[in-house]
Amino acid sequence: MRAVVTVTGKDNKGIIAKVSAFLAEKGVNIEDISQTIMGKYFAMIMVVDLSESKEELSALAQECSEMGKKIGMTIYMQHEDIFNAMHTV
Amino acid sequence: MFSNKDVLDTIAMVEKEHLDIRTITMGISLLSCVRDSAEETARKVYDLVCRKAENIVKTASDLSGEYGIPIVNKRVSVTPVSIITAAFPEKAPLVGKALDEAAATPGIDFLGGYSALVHKATADYERIFIRTIPEVLASTKRLCASVNVGSSKSGINMEAVKMLGEVFKEAATLTKEQDGIGAAKLVAFCNAVEDNPFMAGAFHGVGEGDTVVNVGVSGPGVVKHALEQIPNADLTEAAEMIKRTAFKITRAGQLVAKEAAKRLNAQFGIVDLSLAPTPAIGDSVAAILEELGVETVGGHGTTAALALLNDAVKKGGVMASSRVGGLSGAFIPVSEDIGMIRAAEAGKITLDKLEAMTCVCSVGLDMIAIPGDTPATTIAAMIADEAAIGMINNKTTAVRIIPAIGKKVGDQVNFGGLLGRAPIMPVHECDSSRLIHRGGSIPAPIHSFKN
Numbered sequence: 275m276r277a278v279v280t281v282t283g284k285d286n287k288g289i290i291a292k293v294s295a296f297l298a299e300k301g302v303n304i305e306d307i308s309q310t311i312m313g314k315y316f317a318m319i320m321v322v323d324l325s326e327s328k329e330e331l332s333a334l335a336q337e338c339s340e341m342g343k344k345i346g347m348t349i350y351m352q353h354e355d356i357f358n359a360m361h362t363v
Numbered sequence: 364m365f366s367n368k369d370v371l372d373t374i375a376m377v378e379k380e381h382l383d384i385r386t387i388t389m390g391i392s393l394l395s396c397v398r399d400s401a402e403e404t405a406r407k408v409y410d411l412v413c414r415k416a417e418n419i420v421k422t423a424s425d426l427s428g429e430y431g432i433p434i435v436n437k438r439v440s441v442t443p444v445s446i447i448t449a450a451f452p453e454k455a456p457l458v459g460k461a462l463d464e465a466a467a468t469p470g471i472d473f474l475g476g477y478s479a480l481v482h483k484a485t486a487d488y489e490r491i492f493i494r495t496i497p498e499v500l501a502s503t504k505r506l507c508a509s510v511n512v513g514s515s516k517s518g519i520n521m522e523a524v525k526m527l528g529e530v531f532k533e534a535a536t537l538t539k540e541q542d543g544i545g546a547a548k549l550v551a552f553c554n555a556v557e558d559n560p561f562m563a564g565a566f567h568g569v570g571e572g573d574t575v576v577n578v579g580v581s582g583p584g585v586v587k588h589a590l591e592q593i594p595n596a597d598l599t600e601a602a603e604m605i606k607r608t609a610f611k612i613t614r615a616g617q618l619v620a621k622e623a624a625k626r627l628n629a630q631f632g633i634v635d636l637s638l639a640p641t642p643a644i645g646d647s648v649a650a651i652l653e654e655l656g657v658e659t660v661g662g663h664g665t666t667a668a669l670a671l672l673n674d675a676v677k678k679g680g681v682m683a684s685s686r687v688g689g690l691s692g693a694f695i696p697v698s699e700d701i702g703m704i705r706a707a708e709a710g711k712i713t714l715d716k717l718e719a720m721t722c723v724c725s726v727g728l729d730m731i732a733i734p735g736d737t738p739a740t741t742i743a744a745m746i747a748d749e750a751a752i753g754m755i756n757n758k759t760t761a762v763r764i765i766p767a768i769g770k771k772v773g774d775q776v777n778f779g780g781l782l783g784r785a786p787i788m789p790v791h792e793c794d795s796s797r798l799i800h801r802g803g804s805i806p807a808p809i810h811s812f813k814n
Contacts, residue, residue, distance in 0.1 A: 357373060
């Protein structure tokens, strides 16, 4: 199963390192990553594979959100189907 | 494949524009619960609803976590209770209370189906049943009631209309300490639909399967935001923008509905493409009409703007879902929409304008508070007017009106939460009792004979 991780917030040092270390620890494999900075605003979108993760997506999403709060960022993890459904015909 | 912009757009819709799945409603057939006595039937009903509904809340919470979209309400609709209690209608409240207790599962807010379908005539058992509604609504929390008093095919049952005027008044009187909330849980319909997931008018029609999942999507804030991006566009372009936005919102609903049905071992019923407002700022249908160019909702042009909105929502939504149903359109409840509340408080929107708006939107006179001394026959006449609009135009219309006992124009009722607050609106004081006391029925219109 694939999910999309979105990290947004004020730009700071080490965001990518912290998020990817957290995901690796959870058995989540990063397949694609793109990142932009708009002014002081940081936005990173990752497509990840959850097939080797032991946790359910909803639990992981919750943990991502909590981890985000610790580093001052907003982090979402969502099933890729929601974006496919809403944005492709 | 979606783009990064699509991902950020979806997140902005949830974070800033109140995109949500408004309700997952499980429809449950109670026909298998009918037994010899009311007590036994009530027990069977309680067991069945508890068993079927126990996983709704968890499933909704899982789906919400996985897709990152809030699912606001978890609800249940059941076979019209008047049918399963036809042999002992005076004891129907026992079943109503059993349903209310079954719905006490944490997380389920309303259960609909304390209902009767009397669009052609009122049977003896239905007459007794309808009279039990006020007491049952006063002694339960989550139970909602509805009565279908007319249809395009059968005309309007004016005996039932008269009775409903009295039932609304009594439901409000019995709950006057809570601003008449009993009446807020009661709907009089014309052309009621069997698969509506929205309360208070949801019930599970007898033509439905055993267990069905119906989903209501929402997102007035998303539509308004989309229109704000094109402030100078002409109305053709505005309609296109609404269509595209409705498509996206509905696709989210379709995905959740199919997945929820699978996990709950139920049939996927329909997606209801409604724009349902809440009292939260930024979640208002009135604000969309104002963004289209009406200074304040209720002003001239409001009906035209609403017609455009309602139609564009349907067109965008129909392509996004494999099965569409329910009420599908824009809701215009006064107490549940901050734009409507403000317009009503300022005297900018009247009951007459609201009635006109119901000719082109998906429901009717919804969550409107009126003076408590309004005669039951006047309320019945309002129901008759709405039913006539529905009957002639082949659409669903409804009345959910709250006579605020002991209050007058200038006061307000406050239910809190999703039901919101409403200023008491003036009604015409001329007498309609002669019309209502005539009884009989208004025959079905000539254009209903299509066979």
